[in-house]
Amino acid sequence: MKFEAITIKDIAKVLGLSTSTVSRALRDSYEISPETKEKVLAYAREMNYRPNPIALSLKEKRSSSIGVLVAEIANSFFSQVINGIESVAQENGYNVIIAQSKENHAKEVSALHYLASRSVDGIILSVSSETTDFSVIQQMYEKKMPLVFFDRIVDSIQTHKVTVDNFKGAYDATLHLIKNGYKNIACIANAPQLSITSERVNGYKAALEKSKQRFNPANLVYCNHGGLIYEEVEAAMKQLLKQKQKPDAIIGCADKITTNVMRYAQKKRIAIPTDIALIGFSNLDLTDLLSPSLSVVRQPAGEMGKMAAELLIKMIESKRPVSEFQHAVLPAEIFQRSSSAAKKI
Amino acid sequence: MKFEAITIKDIAKVLGLSTSTVSRALRDSYEISPETKEKVLAYAREMNYRPNPIALSLKEKRSSSIGVLVAEIANSFFSQVINGIESVAQENGYNVIIAQSKENHAKEVSALHYLASRSVDGIILSVSSETTDFSVIQQMYEKKMPLVFFDRIVDSIQTHKVTVDNFKGAYDATLHLIKNGYKNIACIANAPQLSITSERVNGYKAALEKSKQRFNPANLVYCNHGGLIYEEVEAAMKQLLKQKQKPDAIIGCADKITTNVMRYAQKKRIAIPTDIALIGFSNLDLTDLLSPSLSVVRQPAGEMGKMAAELLIKMIESKRPVSEFQHAVLPAEIFQRSSSAAKKI
DNA sequence: TTGTATGCGTTATCAT
DNA sequence: ATGATAACGCATACAA
Numbered sequence: 124m125k126f127e128a129i130t131i132k133d134i135a136k137v138l139g140l141s142t143s144t145v146s147r148a149l150r151d152s153y154e155i156s157p158e159t160k161e162k163v164l165a166y167a168r169e170m171n172y173r174p175n176p177i178a179l180s181l182k183e184k185r186s187s188s189i190g191v192l193v194a195e196i197a198n199s200f201f202s203q204v205i206n207g208i209e210s211v212a213q214e215n216g217y218n219v220i221i222a223q224s225k226e227n228h229a230k231e232v233s234a235l236h237y238l239a240s241r242s243v244d245g246i247i248l249s250v251s252s253e254t255t256d257f258s259v260i261q262q263m264y265e266k267k268m269p270l271v272f273f274d275r276i277v278d279s280i281q282t283h284k285v286t287v288d289n290f291k292g293a294y295d296a297t298l299h300l301i302k303n304g305y306k307n308i309a310c311i312a313n314a315p316q317l318s319i320t321s322e323r324v325n326g327y328k329a330a331l332e333k334s335k336q337r338f339n340p341a342n343l344v345y346c347n348h349g350g351l352i353y354e355e356v357e358a359a360m361k362q363l364l365k366q367k368q369k370p371d372a373i374i375g376c377a378d379k380i381t382t383n384v385m386r387y388a389q390k391k392r393i394a395i396p397t398d399i400a401l402i403g404f405s406n407l408d409l410t411d412l413l414s415p416s417l418s419v420v421r422q423p424a425g426e427m428g429k430m431a432a433e434l435l436i437k438m439i440e441s442k443r444p445v446s447e448f449q450h451a452v453l454p455a456e457i458f459q460r461s462s463s464a465a466k467k468i
Numbered sequence: 469m470k471f472e473a474i475t476i477k478d479i480a481k482v483l484g485l486s487t488s489t490v491s492r493a494l495r496d497s498y499e500i501s502p503e504t505k506e507k508v509l510a511y512a513r514e515m516n517y518r519p520n521p522i523a524l525s526l527k528e529k530r531s532s533s534i535g536v537l538v539a540e541i542a543n544s545f546f547s548q549v550i551n552g553i554e555s556v557a558q559e560n561g562y563n564v565i566i567a568q569s570k571e572n573h574a575k576e577v578s579a580l581h582y583l584a585s586r587s588v589d590g591i592i593l594s595v596s597s598e599t600t601d602f603s604v605i606q607q608m609y610e611k612k613m614p615l616v617f618f619d620r621i622v623d624s625i626q627t628h629k630v631t632v633d634n635f636k637g638a639y640d641a642t643l644h645l646i647k648n649g650y651k652n653i654a655c656i657a658n659a660p661q662l663s664i665t666s667e668r669v670n671g672y673k674a675a676l677e678k679s680k681q682r683f684n685p686a687n688l689v690y691c692n693h694g695g696l697i698y699e700e701v702e703a704a705m706k707q708l709l710k711q712k713q714k715p716d717a718i719i720g721c722a723d724k725i726t727t728n729v730m731r732y733a734q735k736k737r738i739a740i741p742t743d744i745a746l747i748g749f750s751n752l753d754l755t756d757l758l759s760p761s762l763s764v765v766r767q768p769a770g771e772m773g774k775m776a777a778e779l780l781i782k783m784i785e786s787k788r789p790v791s792e793f794q795h796a797v798l799p800a801e802i803f804q805r806s807s808s809a810a811k812k813i
Numbered sequence: 814t815t816g817t818a819t820g821c822g823t824t825a826t827c828a829t
Numbered sequence: 830a831t832g833a834t835a836a837c838g839c840a841t842a843c844a845a
Contacts, residue, residue, distance in 0.1 A: 128587075130821095130822055130823085131822065131823070131824095132822075132823095140831080140832090141831065141832045141833070142822085142823080142824090142832090142833095143824080143825090143831075143832060143833075143834090144830080144831055144832070146822095146823065146824060146825095147824090147830095147831085150824085154830060154831080155830065155831080156830060156831090159830080159831085173581075173584075173585045174822080174823075175526075175587065175821090175822050175823075176585060176586055176587060177522055177525045177526050177531060177587055177821090177822080178526055178821075178822035178823045178824095178837090179822080179823060179824090180522045180837095181520075181522050181523055181526050181821090181822080181823080181836095181837050181838070181839095182822080182823050182824060182825095182836080182837055183823090183824090183837085184837075186522060188565070188586075195551070196547050196550050196551045196554060197544070197547045197548045197550075197551040197770070198547075199542070199544065199547075199753070202541050202542045202543075202544075202547035203542045205541050205542075205566070206540070206541045206542040206568070209541060209566055209567070209568060213567070213579075213582070218565045218566075218567075218582075218586055219565065219566050220533070220563045220564065220565060221550070221554055221563075221564050221566055222554070222558070222563075223551070223554060234558075237558070237563070239518075240518050240521060241521055241533075241563055242473075242520065242521060242522055382753055407752065407753060408544070408727055408752060425542070475837095475838055475839085476838065476839065476840095477838075477839095485815080485816090486815070486816045486817075487816090487838090487839080487840095488815075488816065488817080488818095488839095488840080488841075489814085489815055489816070491838095491839065491840060491841085492814095492815090492840090492841090495840085499814060499815080500814070500815080501814060501815090504814080504815085519838080519839070520837090520838050520839075522837090522838080523821090523837075523838035523839045523840095524838080524839065524840085525821095526820095526821050526822070526823095526837090526838080526839080527820080527821055527838080527839055527840060527841095528821085528839090528840085529821070
């Protein structure tokens with residue numbers, strides 16, 4: 124049997140006061156005499172009184188908790204985002220409830236219902252790579268659930284959004300390869316329906332165009348599960364490498380795609396970057412140590428989380444419906460390893 | 469203004485029934501006539517009625533949420549553990565509330581108070597590397613808050629514990645180096661007050677002893693912040709390398725220590741394993757791709773999380789106080805990269 | 814079979 | 830300056 128926490132009622136009984144008096148004393152109301160106030164405060168401190176947040180939630184019709192929906196917690200990008208969210212939430216007296224979709228639409232829907240049924244005050248989310256049907260999200264939006272998208276956004280829903288400059292990240296990465304003499308650059312992208320995918324692919328294409336390299340559609344392969352499954356990336360690599368004109372470099376458009384390309388290269392004894400160069404989006408801790416095999420496009424994940432949490436909390440706490448929605452676009456950073464150390468370029 | 473969810477009272481009013489009848493009909497009570505039941509259920513379904521979990525919590529004195537306290541969410545080991553916890557929690561109708569200590573005792577204490585004040589039904593935790601004073605945890609324990617420790621446990625508190633076989637992990641790792649001909653193996657360990665630290669250090673010492681190698685105290689350095697700060701590991705490396713008898717191999721006893729040793733080696737242009745070998749505890753995704761620079765001791769993090777969550781939920785839901793506490797010890801796995809692929813040894 | 818009343822912990826409103 | 834009461838949404842002991 125669990126320890127019963129002390130309540131206002133307990134304090135009232137012991138001190139021979141009414142619950143309302145105690146409540147007011149604790150909230151430092153002006154209409155309570157200094158002596159009573161002192162007495163109540165002293166006793167409350169002594170007994171380590173803490174207001175019951177659940178009772179408070181019931182009364183205030185808010186739970187002081189925000190839901191976070193990501194594809195996969197055990198993914199460095201998402202865990203870094205959650206890290207940022209948690210720190211801001213904590214500062215503002217909110218708690219963070221985590222749910223994951225595992226890149227699966229059905230799980231995503233059930234997780235959203237789950238969060239809503241937990242009466243979170245708002246939700247920060249990144250849609251699963253599988254999702255093409257946004258009706259559940261749309262529904263929550265219409266029911267005025269405060270939402271903030273990050274990374275993988277839904278264009279058709281008008282709310283705060285936080286993303287990185289995916290276009291520029293991919294553009295810079297491609298240009299980086301071109302400048303280093305690569306002439307036949309392939310791109311393994313995430314699921315085509317994701318906003319981040321088209322942005323990155325467009326950056327890739329734009330860099331080719333600007334450098335007068337022709338875009339070859341055979342050099343662009345999509346991974347519908349975001350590279351989560353190794354076999355998916357393996358198939359993509361096989362497809363790319365069976366061409367007569369084999370690519371001499373690859374852009375990996377997601378964490379998992381990048382690492383699975385490396386895994387494939389290792390398995391097939393393809394040397395990076397001797398046989399083929401690789402630059403990838405990745406937020407893994409070690410990626411800057413991996414070179415010379417790899418250059419890395421790193422997303423400011425913690426910052427994204429913080430910003431998303433700030434926007435959401437502002438949204439929750441504003442009395443009137445928000446009229447102006449922000450779309451914050453943060454810069455990605457490209458890291459390249461020189462002979463000595465990883466350096467930002 | 470947020471959408472107002474439908475309540476039992478609303479249903480009762482529309483259907484001309486009392487709230488208790490509706491409540492009972494929804495819970496499929498035997499004392500309600502089939503017709504009434506049908507009517508209520510149909511309307512509830514139509515209106516997409518969901519019971520308010522907060523009201524339920526207030527009534528039942530349980531929140532159906534479990535708190536998780538880790539050092540750092542954005543650490544692959546912890547995020548993998550959280551991943552496991554979340555999946556089990558979800559299955560059992562619990563939600564997961566995250567808090568992090570950042571390896572700081574003051575933050576740890578405040579996070580614990582925070583979770584308790586959020587009236588979680590139980591807490592899964594791994595103590596911060598800084599912590600030497602367990603009085604707050606002890607207090608919660610005495611107040612019957614269900615607790616499950618994982619990884620970094622507190623021996624003096626009698627409750628369920630989930631750890632990996634740290635002794636054997638370090639023992640095997642050391643033996644692995646010895647078998648490969650290393651003669652002067654150093655160990656960079658975590659904070660000395662952590663349970664995992666002494667276990668790993670003991671495994672290291674035992675392997676040396678068994679192989680008739682003398683343990684040299686100068687070859688053992690502790691990192692009080694768990695290697696979280698790069699400078700800490702840098703200092704440890706400098707200390708080790710300034711000896712006349714420089715070590716020819718290093719065991720890194722934590723994720724961050726391992727990667728920061730690599731970072732140091734890279735910075736100082738020390739080749740791994742040519743100049744010095746390294747085997748480290750690490751749960752990073754890429755570590756098995758890093759070789760030949762590194763062998764890795766990997767912890768079954770997801771499993772630990774699942775097991776911890778199962779134990780905690782069982783504990784929460786058992787009516788009587790638990791009499792027998794489990795201490796589950798899971799095996800660690802050592803990975804070594806051969807010329808072609810990472811293989812488990 | 815159904816309805817009424819009470820309580821979970823808190824605060825706001827209305828007395829006194 | 831303080832107390833009594835109602836309300837948040839739900840479940841349940843007790844009446845009818």
